[in-house]
Amino acid sequence: MLKLMQNEWMKLWHKKGTWIMVGILVILTAGMMGLMKWISLQNMGGEMTREGMIQDPSSLGGTVLLLTVIVAAGIVASEFSQGTIKMLLTRPVKRWKILVSKFLTVNLFGMFLMLIGYVVYLLLAMLLFKSDAGESLSSWSVWSKSLYMLLLSFGNVFITSTFAFAIGSVFRSSSLAIGLSLFIYFTGSTISALLSQYEIAKYLFFTHMDLTQFETGMMLVPDLTMPFSLAVLAVYIVVFLLISFSTFIKRDVTA
Amino acid sequence: MKPVVELKNLSKTIRSKKIIDNLNLSLYPGQITGFLGPNGAGKTTTIRMMVGLMKQTEGDIVIEGVSLRDNFEEGLSKVGVIVENPEMYKFMSGYKNLLHFARMHKGVTKERIDDVVRQVGMQNRIHEKVGTYSLGMRQRLGLAQALLHRPKFLILDEPTNGLDPAGIREFRQYLRKIAETEGVSVFVSSHMLSEIELMCDRIAIIQNGKLIDIREMSEARESFYYIEATPAEKAKQLLTDGGFTVEPFTDGLLVNAEQHQIPDLVESFIAEGLQVFAVQPHRKTLEDEFLEMTGGGQIAEAYAK
The missing domain is CATH 3.30.70 (Alpha-Beta Plaits)
Incomplete structure (x- = not known):
């Protein structure tokens, strides 16, 4: 399995697009920080402190999600469109193993982007923002909060990329997978808000995608709890993966 | 002689249409077997089932005594495959491509990769991106990836597509060499009858999903x-x-x-x-015989209807 992941990782980084994605991530993160600084200078959003910024890096999530979804959507679909799927599946390796290696690689890539984004974010937070006398950077609470928020925002990356991965492997079309995933990412919260008075809203997966809502308190649907959200998400993830694996394993490759 | 590969009552049904009907065929070590048939006869489907791209509806494929149904990984580890144009990862070098496939087999060392690269005569350009290769180069790389794990059985679907005459000849001699020296059983499907005639020891002919004839090329022909x-x-x-x-x-x-x-x-x-x-x-050329046996193929059939 490690060798298969090594393969996927190698293929990923030999594509120019992947390097461009990292570049985009760095630029967008830096731009976002610049914007925050500018807003802070205009004194519109109140004084922003270094500690305050570090405690909530969840704004990274959106950029990382966008990029990870592109990789997740293409990792299976591109093998079909390049025709390399024939070469990949005529090996003494069971298909589910290949799919698992691809899925793990996507998540590893997501984490990697998150890490890069986080490093850039921290550097700029240090450079651009003044420290607040009240809280100290050496205090554990600032960092634990920071990492917790990072983890919560990664949740959204994980869920959306799993969705994109499933669509990409079922329909073998990366554009469809990217389109659908981003559509859900952008309109999901609106749909949830519209349906919030109905029971069904509680069981839609996009109601729960943004786990940071439990920390920020900006809940889409009232009366949600974290364990409930995690349970609903787990069910959806299992369903997505089941569909993805069963179609991939059964498929007759004719192209 | 014990066969390397046996197809046993192989059948494939797609949407209640029988594409392959009860195919039985044995392939022996050191022999090159040609696989002929008009378009749509089921050649590609048969080959795809043999290499794990498609699942058979009934029957089994046994490779060196291992059933693909029961033990896919062990069975397929003895098979080298070139399916139509070998599509490689164009954004990586030829070497990285080989490395990629080597990792999917057990026991292929770096030395073995270098060996195979030398065998197919690609040492000079192996570190360049596949996107820059000519079709002939890609075919060579395709052959290299199929040989990495020293297969006992080599299966080729339209292998000489896009090769120039010199390339075809070289390819043919190479196949013959590995069949003879390493006792590899080779199975080649092709439309190019003259090619098959020159290359093969034995020919299997398929039509409408049924095997209609198997013949040895060495058989004395009528004068x-x-x-x-x-x-x-x-x-x-x-x-x-x-x-x-x-x-x-x-x-x-x-x-x-x-x-x-x-x-x-x-x-x-x-x-x-x-x-x-x-x-x-x-x-009588193989072409004449082939047309006689298959009744002139689909175009003739379509006119007759």
């Missing part, structure tokens, strides 16, 4: 002569009286005569006052 003489009617009469079977062919007649009978025949023609324009040995 035919082409005779052109006027008046044709009289010539024909003479020949049938002599106990030969005669069929018209272009401007003359095709006769199943042996070499030693020819002088007598010519003499009798002259004696009867016939004008003889040509007498020459005629070798």
